[in-house]
Amino acid sequence: MTQEERHEITLVVNGVARQARVPARRLLSDALRHDLGLTGTHVGCEHGVCGCCTVLLDGEPVRSCLTFAVTVDGRELTTVEGLAGPGGMSPVQRAFAECHGLQCGFCTPGFLCTVTAFLRDNPSPTDDDVIEGISGNLCRCTGYQNIVKAVHRAAELMAEESE
Amino acid sequence: MKPPPFTYHAPLDLGSALDALAGAGARGKVLAGGQSLIPLMNMRLASPSHVIDINRVPGLDTIEDERGGVRVGALARHSRVERSGPAPLRRALKLVAHPVIRNRGTVVGSLVHADPAAELPAVLAVLGGSVRLASLGGVRDVAAADFFVGPLESDLRAGELAVSAFFPGLPPRSGFAIHELARRHGDYALAGVCAVVTLGDDGRIAAARAACIGVAATPQLVELEGGTPAELARAVQERTDPEGDIHASAAYRRHLVGVLAERAFTDAAREAAQ
Ligand SMILES: Cc1cc2nc3c(=O)[nH]c(=O)nc-3n(C[C@H](O)[C@H](O)[C@H](O)COP(=O)(O)OP(=O)(O)OC[C@H]3O[C@@H](n4cnc5c(N)ncnc54)[C@H](O)[C@@H]3O)c2cc1C
Ligand code: FES
Ligand code: FES
Numbered sequence: 307m308t309q310e311e312r313h314e315i316t317l318v319v320n321g322v323a324r325q326a327r328v329p330a331r332r333l334l335s336d337a338l339r340h341d342l343g344l345t346g347t348h349v350g351c352e353h354g355v356c357g358c359c360t361v362l363l364d365g366e367p368v369r370s371c372l373t374f375a376v377t378v379d380g381r382e383l384t385t386v387e388g389l390a391g392p393g394g395m396s397p398v399q400r401a402f403a404e405c406h407g408l409q410c411g412f413c414t415p416g417f418l419c420t421v422t423a424f425l426r427d428n429p430s431p432t433d434d435d436v437i438e439g440i441s442g443n444l445c446r447c448t449g450y451q452n453i454v455k456a457v458h459r460a461a462e463l464m465a466e467e468s469e
Numbered sequence: 470m471k472p473p474p475f476t477y478h479a480p481l482d483l484g485s486a487l488d489a490l491a492g493a494g495a496r497g498k499v500l501a502g503g504q505s506l507i508p509l510m511n512m513r514l515a516s517p518s519h520v521i522d523i524n525r526v527p528g529l530d531t532i533e534d535e536r537g538g539v540r541v542g543a544l545a546r547h548s549r550v551e552r553s554g555p556a557p558l559r560r561a562l563k564l565v566a567h568p569v570i571r572n573r574g575t576v577v578g579s580l581v582h583a584d585p586a587a588e589l590p591a592v593l594a595v596l597g598g599s600v601r602l603a604s605l606g607g608v609r610d611v612a613a614a615d616f617f618v619g620p621l622e623s624d625l626r627a628g629e630l631a632v633s634a635f636f637p638g639l640p641p642r643s644g645f646a647i648h649e650l651a652r653r654h655g656d657y658a659l660a661g662v663c664a665v666v667t668l669g670d671d672g673r674i675a676a677a678r679a680a681c682i683g684v685a686a687t688p689q690l691v692e693l694e695g696g697t698p699a700e701l702a703r704a705v706q707e708r709t710d711p712e713g714d715i716h717a718s719a720a721y722r723r724h725l726v727g728v729l730a731e732r733a734f735t736d737a738a739r740e741a742a743q
Contacts, residue, residue: 310474330477330520333511352470353508360569366548367569372507376477377500377524420569441655442567 315379319344320388330376335359337375338385346386346415350444357443358416361385367423386415389422397463398422398456407456409447417443421457430461472510478521483603486526486630491605493519495627500524501543501578504570521630529632538598538637543578543630547571555636557596557645561588561663564647567655577631580616583623583687586657588647590617591688595645595663595680598636602629610635617687643667644740646733649682650725652716658683659717660725662705664733668741669695677701677737679730684711684722698734705730 312327319342326341333352338344338361350356352371359371362384389396398421401407408414417440424439425431431439436457445453478493480486490497498517500506501524509515523529523543531542532554539555548571551562558576565571565579565588579589580600593600594613601610602625616624625631639645649661661682669675674695681689691705711722 311476313477329474331472331474331510333471333507336471352511354504354566354570357567357569363572366572368573369504369569371511372503372570372573374477374500374503374507374520374522376479377503377522424568438654439568442569 313376313379315376317342317375317378318380318382320384326375328375330374332375333371334361334373334375334378334383335370338370338383341375344385344387348412348415350412355444356413356416357420358413360416360419360443362419362423365423365426367420384419384422386418389418396422397467398425398460401456401460401463402453405452405456405459407448407453413443413445413447417445417453421460425457425461425464429464431457470511472507473513473516475517475520478519479525480521480523481525481527483526483528483630483632486521486523487603487605487628489519489521490630491628493517493521493628497521497627499578499581499630502546502574504566504574505578505582505584523630531633535635538596538635540601540633540635541576542633543575545576547574547576547579550576555638557592557639557647557663558589558636560645561592561647564588564649564651564655564658564661570655577634580634581623581625581631583617583619583621584657585620585686585688586683588649588658588661588663588682591661591663591680591682592647593634593636594688594690595665595678596637596639598634600631601633601635602626603632604629608632613688614690620686639665640667642741644737644742646736646740648729648732648736650729660684660711660722660729662726662729662733663688664730664737666701666734666737666741668738672742674698674701674734674738677734679705679733681705681709681726681730684709684726698731698738701734702727702731 310329348358350358478489497519500522529542529544647663649658651658663680666677677693706727713719
């Protein structure tokens with residue numbers, strides 16, 4: 307087979323412009339993990355069901371396994387590695403730790419990205435809102451109860467800190 | 470679970486997109502939200518030699534009022550239409566996948582994908598809408614009744630781009646409802662019913678339409694005259710002949726169609742009376 311054509315792309319990941327040369331078929335999840343070495347984004351199913359590859363594209367959560375890296379050339383991405391601020395873990399990360407919202411942690415990067423965007427759009431959610439908000443993320447360990455608690459706790463922390 | 474190689478086209482305007490599609494012919498596929506195409510490619514169920522990515526084409530991310538309804542452009546994503554589209558689409562979209570999938574998936578992509586278990590083709594069918602297809606040869610509008618040809622098969626021809634879809638508004642004294650049953654919230658439905666009813670001067674249902682989801686190869690449209698929701702639901706059930714699969718038996722789907730149709734007609738009539 308002839309050499310597959312490669313495309314020069316720039317992804318602004320967690321505020322840093324990063325270049326990569328990738329074939330068009332490179333999934334964004336693989337570009338992040340293999341080309342850029344950011345292995346915090348996890349890959350479970352590669353067909354959109356499990357949610358653990360969720361990252362923020364210009365602030366909106368999307369499935370990185372259902373996005374070609376070439377499609378998002380030039381765009382801004384936030385991965386789990388970029389959620390913590392200079393002062394330490396983000397309120398969502400702290401709430402997950404505090405409420406035992408994780409066990410093995412495989413699903414956690416996807417939940418953290420999803421919940422970060424969810425609480426930005428809906429800072430004081432009801433239980434139903436939370437369940438709808440995380441409905442596209444699967445967790446094999448926790449049974450979800452502590453994740454739901456963590457989302458409410460994160461909302462509280464964010465409200466306290468914005469006062 | 471990795472997609473096969475393809476030649477990538479990223480046109481910056483509609484003309485170049487149509488050129489690329491014409492060049493690729495039957496071996497080309499449009500990439501919109503990618504929420505159906507990329508899973509199929511990851512599983513190697515689809516292997517287009519050319520992928521024409523329309524995400525950079527300007528002018529397609531539109532939701533516009535047009536005489537008698539609303540026109541939704543090819544890059545209007547589910548999430549945006551869910552916030553600012555017409556009411557029937559807003560309600561149906563709450564049943565489509567999960568919020569994160571809806572951030573990328575497009576309404577027009579869902580119509581072209583033509584999954585028999587998808588909600589939006591049934592909404593287009595029950596409202597009597599159409600899809601606008603453009604190619605180097607010109608533009609044509611195809612009515613929903615002709616657009617959905619078979620499971621995962623629409624009337625889109627090689628070289629064509631679906632630029633928009635038109636969703637007509639409801640006539641006066643009419644209401645819309647959609648009900649479905651899925652194993653898990655956000656999954657494709659085992660069965661579903663979209664209904665539109667119009668009330669007569671006496672306040673009773675004078676005309677009713679239902680488009681059934683997941684019971685036939687395409688959204689099955691049933692048009693009826695007046696009756697109570699229960700009578701109409703029975704008529705819909707009599708006219709549908711769903712098949713069984715690993716998700717549900719034929720008998721169970723048939724039962725569901727009756728129950729869901731009655732709920733949908735009841736709710737649509739209530740809305741029409743308001
Ligand atoms: C986990 C998961 C759950 C889902 N659940 C549901 C559900 O419950 N109900 C539901 O309806 N859908 C569901 N979907 C599918 C989702 O709604 C898709 O976004 C939608 O079906 C396709 O839209 P898209 O823009 O992503 O299209 P793409 O994936 O980009 O394209 C799909 C097909 O349409 C063609 N196409 C797309 N746009 C055009 C165009 N403008 N012109 C010509 N051809 C075009 C492509 O070539 C391809 O063949 C689900 C998806 C996932 C991953
Ligand atoms: S790996 Fe992307 S959704 Fe499962
Ligand atoms: S913590 Fe193990 S999958 Fe969620």
